[in-house]
């Protein structure tokens with residue numbers, strides 16, 4: 401976070417996981433996602449994603 405805004409440090413791969421997993425839909429990809437639904441793969445958890453990243 402920088403100045404209370406997310407900063408991707410030029411490493412974002414546009415997988416959209418953060419957009420879909422945010423519990424309050426605070427992350428948008430341009431205005432067009434504001435009223436769109438969110439999808440979560442029921443077989444993938446945050447823990448799985450962290451494990452994949454080596455966290």
Ligand code: SF4
Pocket residue numbers: 408411412413414415416417418419
């Ligand atoms: S979760 Fe995906 S879309 Fe979100 S910042 Fe990371 S790489 Fe980008």
